[in-house]
Amino acid sequence: MDILGTIEISFRTYIAYTLAMAYGAYGYTNKRNFINEDYHYSFLLNLELEKKRNSNKLFIIHHNEVYEGKLPIWVATEVMSFGMLSKLYSNLLPGEKGFIKNNFCKVNPGLVNSWLQSLTHLRNECAHYGRIYNSLFPVVKIMKKHKDYDFDNRRLFIHIVIIKYLIVDQKNWNDFFINLQQLINEYQNYIDLKLIGFPDNWVEILSKA
Numbered sequence: 001m002d003i004l005g006t007i008e009i010s011f012r013t014y015i016a017y018t019l020a021m022a023y024g025a026y027g028y029t030n031k032r033n034f035i036n037e038d039y040h041y042s043f044l045l046n047l048e049l050e051k052k053r054n055s056n057k058l059f060i061i062h063h064n065e066v067y068e069g070k071l072p073i074w075v076a077t078e079v080m081s082f083g084m085l086s087k088l089y090s091n092l093l094p095g096e097k098g099f100i101k102n103n104f105c106k107v108n109p110g111l112v113n114s115w116l117q118s119l120t121h122l123r124n125e126c127a128h129y130g131r132i133y134n135s136l137f138p139v140v141k142i143m144k145k146h147k148d149y150d151f152d153n154r155r156l157f158i159h160i161v162i163i164k165y166l167i168v169d170q171k172n173w174n175d176f177f178i179n180l181q182q183l184i185n186e187y188q189n190y191i192d193l194k195l196i197g198f199p200d201n202w203v204e205i206l207s208k209a
Helices: 001-022 036-053 058-068 073-079 082-090 094-103 109-127 144-149 155-164 170-186 202-208
Strands: none
Touching: 001 073, 001 082, 001 094, 001 109, 001 155, 001 170, 036 073, 036 082, 058 073, 082 109, 094 109, 109 155, 155 170, 155 202
């Protein structure tokens, strides 16, 4: 959850900054600034639901009282779920996705689209204390350079691989990687690595992937 939260916060920042720079504080409410009008309409409906769900928070109360409930993009992202951020990113125009790639996250936007959706499923399981051991997830899109590894693209390990690529702060990744190794070592007599998609050389792969 901690490492996924880091990615969520990062993409809140990337998306808010990019949309604010391109269209101003409230440009995200204009359907012309996105690929699909229907997706955008659905996004705005969900945003209203999130505003109501968070209506007791001080920054929502402030904007309701002072700005008639209008939230600038950098405030709106604060009430968006990981799933909403994923869908908002997928609906950005190519220029905005390119800006994020060039300035923040160096991963190809097509992969980011797919990966954020994949991590949304994983985060939802974690958030509800769901089982991820011996669990199958929706297929994760694999980079071309990873084809030779024969990853199981429906289990946990491939999610950890893509997490590494979406983490900008190397210290965050290093801390997570160390903790992961300690956890696997502690329970190595009780778990079957294949059931979470971990190959035998998983440490080597994560060290250089």
